[in-house]
Amino acid sequence: xxxxxxxxxxxxxxxxxxxxxxxxxxxxxxxxxxxxxxxxxxxxxxxxxxxxxxxxxxxxxxxxxxxxxxxxxxxxxxxxxxxxxxxxxxxxxxxxxxxxxxxxxxxxxxxxxxxxxxxxxxxxxxxxxxxxxxxxxxxxxxxxxxxxxxxxxxxxxxxxxxxxxxxxxxxxxxxxxxxxxxxxxxxxxxxxxxxxxxxxxxxxxxxxxxxxxx
Amino acid sequence: xxxxxxxxxxxxxxxxxxxxxxxxxxxxxxxxxxxxxxxxxxxxxxxxxxxxxxxxxxxxxxxxxxxxxxxxxxxxxxxxxxxxxxxxxxxxxxxxxxxxxxxxxxxxxxxxxxxxxxxxxxxxxxxxxxxxxxxxxxxxxxxxxxxxxxxxxxxxxxxxxxxxxxxxxxxxxxxxxxxxxxxxxxxxxxxxxxxxxxxxxxxxxxxxxxxxxxxxxxxx
Numbered sequence: 001x002x003x004x005x006x007x008x009x010x011x012x013x014x015x016x017x018x019x020x021x022x023x024x025x026x027x028x029x030x031x032x033x034x035x036x037x038x039x040x041x042x043x044x045x046x047x048x049x050x051x052x053x054x055x056x057x058x059x060x061x062x063x064x065x066x067x068x069x070x071x072x073x074x075x076x077x078x079x080x081x082x083x084x085x086x087x088x089x090x091x092x093x094x095x096x097x098x099x100x101x102x103x104x105x106x107x108x109x110x111x112x113x114x115x116x117x118x119x120x121x122x123x124x125x126x127x128x129x130x131x132x133x134x135x136x137x138x139x140x141x142x143x144x145x146x147x148x149x150x151x152x153x154x155x156x157x158x159x160x161x162x163x164x165x166x167x168x169x170x171x172x173x174x175x176x177x178x179x180x181x182x183x184x185x186x187x188x189x190x191x192x193x194x195x196x197x198x199x200x201x202x203x204x205x206x207x208x209x210x211x212x213x214x
Numbered sequence: 215x216x217x218x219x220x221x222x223x224x225x226x227x228x229x230x231x232x233x234x235x236x237x238x239x240x241x242x243x244x245x246x247x248x249x250x251x252x253x254x255x256x257x258x259x260x261x262x263x264x265x266x267x268x269x270x271x272x273x274x275x276x277x278x279x280x281x282x283x284x285x286x287x288x289x290x291x292x293x294x295x296x297x298x299x300x301x302x303x304x305x306x307x308x309x310x311x312x313x314x315x316x317x318x319x320x321x322x323x324x325x326x327x328x329x330x331x332x333x334x335x336x337x338x339x340x341x342x343x344x345x346x347x348x349x350x351x352x353x354x355x356x357x358x359x360x361x362x363x364x365x366x367x368x369x370x371x372x373x374x375x376x377x378x379x380x381x382x383x384x385x386x387x388x389x390x391x392x393x394x395x396x397x398x399x400x401x402x403x404x405x406x407x408x409x410x411x412x413x414x415x416x417x418x419x420x421x422x423x424x425x426x427x428x429x430x431x432x433x434x
Contacts, residue, residue, distance in 0.1 A: 022242040028246070029305070030291065030305065032310075033309060038314050038320065039253075039317055039320060041322050043322075044326045045249040046252060046323070048248070048292070048326060049245045050329060053232070053238050053245065063289065093332055097333040097336065099336065115221050117219060117270070125237055126238065127248070129233065130236065142410075143411050147363040152232060158418070159418065162416070162420070164320055165422050168423045168424045168425070169383060169400050171424050210216070
């Protein structure tokens with residue numbers, strides 16, 4: 001599995017075709033066993049899926065970042081007591097119990113990974129994308145972060161300090177990217193549209209004002 | 215354990231391939247296994263640390279040939295069988311053939327949102343003072359337990375600096391194996407890239423891990 005195209009962490013995600021895959025059948029069988037035994041309330045499954053498919057996602061984190069960009073008191077709070085500041089916007093709970101927000105500056109770029117599994121700040125970013133959980137990212141970002149950034153089309157100045165944060169315990173990290181130039185007159189809601197998921201992991205930069213229609 | 219999951223610094227996996235406009239799930243069964251895993255986790259029959267160990271504790275070739283959610287499926291099946299909640303022949307038959315075992319809790323739909331919003335904080339009262347403070351030089355121990363640990367191989371034996379102190383947290387190495395929470399001080403330890411990867415490595419890079427106190431010793 002030397003090339004990404006052969007990587008089962010990607011390929012198996014595309015096995016759904018017209019026929020039901022073996023995995024699909026196994027999961028379906030497991031679900032019926034667990035429901036039949038009364039271990040699981042099927043209605044709870046619907047709530048769980050709906051929560052992570054529609055309600056919780058990077059739009060939450062984008063609101064946190066945009067607020068930090070316009071409100072210096074909130075920014076300070078976010079950087080010193082991230083969990084409480086984020087909770088003030090009602091983003092709390094599972095996989096975000098202990099948050100640390102990391103601020104990018106002109107001299108420092110932060111990048112987040114979980115080399116051991118897939119730890120990720122769910123309440124602010126939702127479930128992680130496939131690339132974040134993939135072997136190429138987890139293996140390489142701690143040794144060659146500039147190489148990984150170039151896979152995302154991001155080139156940083158050679159003297160920018162790069163800090164990689166490996167999420168090996170229950171602390172969850174999010175990056176506060178730099179506010180794009182030319183947005184002085186922008187309000188919080190408009191700014192949130194510039195904040196991408198990848199920019200809050202550190203693998204990307206925010207959109208520029210010219211990239212979005214006001 | 216020194217498993218295939220511990221990927222930091224491994225070569226040969228190729229380029230990162232971001233997917234434009236990626237959906238949250240790529241197949242319906244991924245939705246189902248995520249929800250099944252969370253709902254069964256809420257029964258309290260095992261800890262999150264035990265679930266992580268169940269996912270990582272498999273032959274490297276098996277780990278690397280499965281997609282992320284296939285690993286979740288395999289991990290969940292293993293926990294269910296280990297705990298006697300589902301028999302292997304039931305998994306093979308695809309239906310329940312045996313009376314259910316009592317579980318501590320069943321997650322009800324009406325409680326689900328509150329449970330997710332509360333989460334499972336892992337900070338605990340400190341049983342003893344912290345051994346290290348911000349700025350201290352520490353060495354990650356050269357240790358290779360065959361059981362669950364959260365100290366990745368690429369930092370073992372290397373010297374870094376305590377960058378943050380997070381208080382005491384549930385110790386995964388103990389909690390994953392039913393030996394209790396055994397709270398330990400948790401630190402962010404930052405390592406220079408060149409300390410980890412050699413003199414040819416990018417001098418602008420630092421890498422940090424969150425390390426429990428038993429993983430660390432004072433730098434020599």
